[in-house]
């Protein structure tokens with residue numbers, strides 16, 4: 001699938017078929033995470049793959065009963081590793097770059113999943129401590145996002161977006177930008 005098509009067609013999917021994802025496809029999706037940019041190439045991110053139903057249920061509870069997390073065949077838990085960034089970039093690395101490294105890999109995964117006909121959803125609303133407990137995460141990694149992935153059981157309508165004029169500025173903040181295309 002063309003990259004622009006994948007970007008345009010991606011939707012958050014919150015209902016999944018029971019079909020499993022092959023190891024081959026899952027590996028390719030994970031390679032998209034691996035390929036994402038990161039500050040100073042520190043790659044201050046880690047991913048936990050969850051297929052076990054009991055653990056998926058624990059994640060669902062941690063995420064305030066977002067049921068589709070236990071319905072999906074796989075949940076990927078994206079974590080930041082602040083210490084890795086802090087070593088080189090200090091506070092900015094600890095507070096910001098590791099989160100951005102993680103976010104860049106998340107977006108790659110959403111698009112790669114889309115390219116394989118899979119659905120996914122970025123889940124940010126969860127209790128960090130509960131996720132830590134469910135996955136026995138070490139203190140040095142911080143859970144950032146849960147991504148359920150599976151074959152879609154729904155075809156949601158596109159969601160709305162601000163127009164370019166509403167969030168793109170010309171030269172100085174607040175100066176209206178006029179469409180160039």
Ligand SMILES: Cc1cc2nc3c(=O)[nH]c(=O)nc-3n(C[C@H](O)[C@H](O)[C@H](O)COP(=O)(O)O)c2cc1C
Pocket residue numbers: 010011012013014066121122123124125126159
């Ligand atoms: C940081 C972040 C946190 C989000 N958290 C949740 C969440 O907890 N639950 C959920 O169902 N969707 C969540 N979403 C998905 C958004 O609701 C969704 O991307 C947005 O409504 C636009 O819809 P679309 O992805 O279909 O284009 C989150 C997205 C982002 C980027």
